[in-house]
Amino acid sequence: MFRGQLHHFVFWWILATVGLLVTVPGVGTYTCHEVQTAFQMRQIGPWKLVPETPETDVDLQVCKHQGPTCCTRKMEDSYQAAVLRDILQHMQSHIYEPMFLLIRHGADLQDNFESLISFSIDFTGSLFDRSMADVQPLVSQLFANLSLYVLGGNVTVDSAVQHFYDSLFPFVYLRMLTQGPALPDVEWTQCMRSIRRTVEPFGLYPGELVKGLAGSLLAGRAMKRAVAEGAEVLTATEKVLLSRDCERALLRMMYCPHCRGLTLIQPCEGYCLNVLRGCLAHISELDDPWRRYLTVLKVLSGAMAGDHDLELALLGVRTQIREAILHAKLHASNISAAVEMMCGQPKETVTGEYSSPETPASPSLSTPLPSASLTNETEPFVSQLSTLLRDFSRRIQHYKTIFTTLPEALCQGVAAVDAFSCWNGADVVDSYTGHVVGNGLQAQKLNPEVKVRHADPTLAEAKAKLENFIQEVLDTTPGLYSVWSWAELSSGGTEGSAECDDEDGCQGSGVGAPKNPENEKTDTSQDGVHDGKKVPPKTPPTVHPRKDRPRDTGCTMATSPTLLAATAFLLGLQWYFM
Template sequence: MDPLWTHCVFLLACCCGLGFGNRCDEVRKVFQLRQIGPNQLLPLSPRPGSDLQVCTSRNLTCCTKKMEEKYQLAARRDIQNLLQMSSTSLKYLISRNVAAFQETFEVLMWQAENHTNAVLQGLHRSVADRTAGPVRELFTDISLFLLGSELSVDELVQRFFDALFPLIYQHLANPALGEPSPGYAECVRSSRRDVRPFGAAPGVLADQIARSGVSGKLLLQALHLGIEVINTTDHLQLSRECRRALLKMHYCPHCQGLTESKPCMGYCLNVMRGCLASLAEIDVHWREFVGSLEGLSARMQGPQDLEHVLLGVHALIRDAVGHAQKNGARLLAQVHRLCGPPSRKSTQSVSIQHSSSSSSSSSSSSSSSRESLPLKAPVKVFGDSLAVRRRDLLRTLRHYRTYYGGLADQLCVSELVSGDGLSCWNGTDIVKSCCKESPFRNWAHWTRSKPAVETQRDVTAATVMTRTAAVVQVALR
C-alpha cells in the first residue's frame, strides 16, 4: 500500500477517535451534572461495549457496565419525578378542596351552634345558661360524624334532647323554684322518650343530619381516596423490562456521546404506553370516580344539602321547644305520674323567696316571646358556600377525567420527545424525525403492533382500583 495513503488513513482514524473522545468528555459532564454516579465509573477513553447488556453497539462506547446500572436507576428516577410533576396540579386541586370543605364544615358548625344558643336564650336565665353544654356536645358529635367517626346520628340527636328535657321541664314547672335534685332530673331525662315532649322534632332532625351528613362524609372520604390513588400511582412499581426500556430510550444515546438526543415520537409512545399500561387500566375506574363525585354533588341538594340542614337546626329546636311549651300542662302531669312530685336541691331553698309575681311576669314574658325568639343576625359563612366549592371543584376536575388514559401520551408530547422535528433517537441510532401521526391514540394499538415493553398488571394499582370502585358504588346508591 502506498505509504502516503497509509498515513492518511492513520490520521483519519486518529481524528475520529479524537472526536469521539470529545463527546465522551460531554458524557462525563452530564453524568456529573445530573449526579448519576461517581466519575470514577467513566472510562478514560472510548472502549468496546461487549460487556454492556442494554446499551449494546458495534461502535466504541463511552459507557461501562457500572455506568449502565447507574443510568438505569437514573431513568427510573426521572420517570418517577415526571409522574409526580404531572400529578402535582391534580393532587393540589383535591387537597386544597379537602381542606376547604373541612374549614367550611367547621364554620357551619360554629354558626349553627351560635344560632341554636340564641334560640335557647329565650328561656329563663337560670335554664338558658345550662343549655350551652348539651348544644356544644351535639355539634361536636356532628362534627366527628362528618369527619369519619362511626357515630349513630339518631343516638347523638336523642342524647341531646334527653339532656335538654330536664331544663325545659324546670322552665315549665317554675324556674324560680330552682333546679330539681340530681335524682329527679335523671328521672325526667329518662322519661323523655316515653313522654315525647318535643313531638316529631328529634326524629326529623336525626333523619336530616343523617341523610345530608352521609353525603358530606362520603364526599370527604372520596376526595381522600382520590389523593391516595394519585400517591400510589406516583410511585408505580416498574417492571424489569420497563426499566431496561427506559434506560435504552433515555441514556443509551449517551453511551454514543449523544447527550442531547431525545426519543422519536413513535418510539416514546411505544415504551411509555407499555410501562404505564397498568395506569391506563385505571382510567375507566378514574372516569367512574369523577362521575360519581358529580352524581354525589348533584344529590347534595334540598333535604341532603348539608349547609341548609345545619343552618336550619336552630329552627327545628325552636319548634321542638315551642311544642313542649304548648303542651306544658300535659307534660308536667305525665312527668309527675312517672317520677312523682318534684324534689329540689336543698341548697337552693333560700332562692324560693323570689316573688311569685316576678316569676309569673318572667314566665308570661317568655311565653309571649316564644313565637319569635330573638336570633342573632345571621353571619355569612366564611369564604364560599359548600355548593360553590363543589361546583368549582367539579368544573376543574372534569379536565382530569381522562388523566390516566392519556398520561403516557402526555408525557411523551410535553416532556420527552424531540421538539425540533428534525432528528431523534429510535432506540438504535439518530434518525430523521418523520413521524406525522397524532400521538393521541389508544395505547393498546401500539403495544400490539410492536411492543417495546410487555405490559404487566401492577398489584398496588389494582388494589387502589378495587377501593375506588367500592367508593363509586357507595356514592351512587
C-alpha cells in the same frame, strides 16, 4: 515538461489527501467528548467515567451494538439510575396539581366546617336566655356529635338528635311548662329522659330535624372521606415499582444513543409511547374508577351547595328546636298528666346541687321562650362554603384523564415530533414503524417494546379500595342525588366510558397532544368488525417515503493540522504553476 509533471503530481496528491481525510474517522479518530459533556451536564455522574475514545469489547447489559462504544458498565449503571430518577420526578410533577388541590380543599373544607359549627353553636344557643343557661352545654354536645359524624366518627345523626331532646325535656318541663323546683333530684331527671320518646312532648320535630340533617351531613361525611381517598390513590402512584423489563426499556430509549455518540437524537414519538404505556400500564388501570370518583366529587359538591346545603341545615337547627319547644308549650297539660303518672312530682335535690352528666347546676327559673328566627348573619357562611365547593368541583374535573394522558405528558419534550430522524431503540430511522398500542394492561399484549407480566400489587389495592368507596357511596345514599348523576356514576362517566375520543385521552392522544400518524395505529380492532358489527374496511392512508438524508454520526472527527496545512500549500503551488 517539468511544469506539467509537477501539476500532475500536485493533482494526485490533493486527491489522495482528501481521500485520507474522509477515511481517517473510520480508523479510530472518533472521541467521546460530547458524551462526557452530556454525562456531566445532565448530572448523571462524573465525566471521568466516560472514556476519551470509543472502546470495543465492553461488557454492556442493555446498550449493546456492533462497533466501538463510548459507554462502560459503570456508565450504564449510572444511566439506569438517572432514567429512573427522571421518570419518577416527571410522574410526581404530573400528579402534583391534583394532589395539591385535594389536600388544600380538604384543609379549606375542614376550616370552614369548624367555623360553621362554632357559629351554629352560638346561633342556636342564642335561642335561650340566661335562665336557661343549663341548656348551653346540651347545644354544644349536639353539634359536637354532629361534627364527629361528619368527620367519620362512630355516631349517627339520629342518636345525636334523640340524645339532645332526651336531655332537653326535663329543662323545658320545669322551666316552661310547670313551676317545678330549680334543682330536681337525679332519679326524676333520668326518668324524664327515659320517657321522652314515649310521651313525645316535642311531637314530630325531632324526627324532622334528623331528616333535615341526614342528607346534608351524609354528603359532608362522604366528601370528607372522598378527599382522603383521592389523595391516597395519587400517593399510591408515586410508590409504583417499575419492572426490570421497563427499566431496561427506559434506558434503551433515553441513553443508549449516547453510547454511540448520539447525544442530541430523540426517541421516536410512537416508540416513546409504547415504552411509557407499557411501563405505566398499571397506572392507566386507575382510569375508570378515577372517572367515577370525580363524578362522586361532582355530585357531592353539588349536593352540599344545593338541595342538601350543609350550612342551611346546621343553621336551621335553631328553628327546629324553637318549633319543638312551642309544640310542647301548646300541649303542656297533656304532657304534665303523662309525666305525673310515669315519673311523679320532682323533688328538690337534698345536696343543693343538680348533678347531671351533661349539664351543670343552675338556680334559674323558667321564663317565656324568646321569639327568634334566622337572620342575615348566615349569609357570609353560605357564600364561603358554597363558593369553595363549586370552585373545587370545577377545577378537579380538569384532571379526569390524568392517568391515561400520563404517557403522552412524559413523552412531551422527550420524543421527536416532525423531526427528520429519530431513535427507535436500535438505530436512527426516519420514523417509527412499530405498532403503537393503547393504554391499559390488555393492550400491552401487543406491545413490541415492553413486556407486562403481572399487575402491581400497590396499585391493585388502591384501585380496589377506590371502587369499594364508590360502591359504598352508592349503597348508603340511595335517592339522595338526581338520576342522571347516578347513571353517569354507575357507567363510569358519560365521557369516555363507552367510547374513546381525543379529548378523553384514550389511545394516548390526550388533551392538546400533537396528532401524529403513528397514533392511528393504536386501533386494535379487526378490519370490517367493530363492536360486533360489520363496517366497511378502512382504506389505509398513502404514505410517501421521505428522501434519504445524511445523518450525523454524533462523534467528533480528529483532523490532523499538518495534513490540512500540506493540502493548502499544494493548492497554492498548483495555482502558481497554472
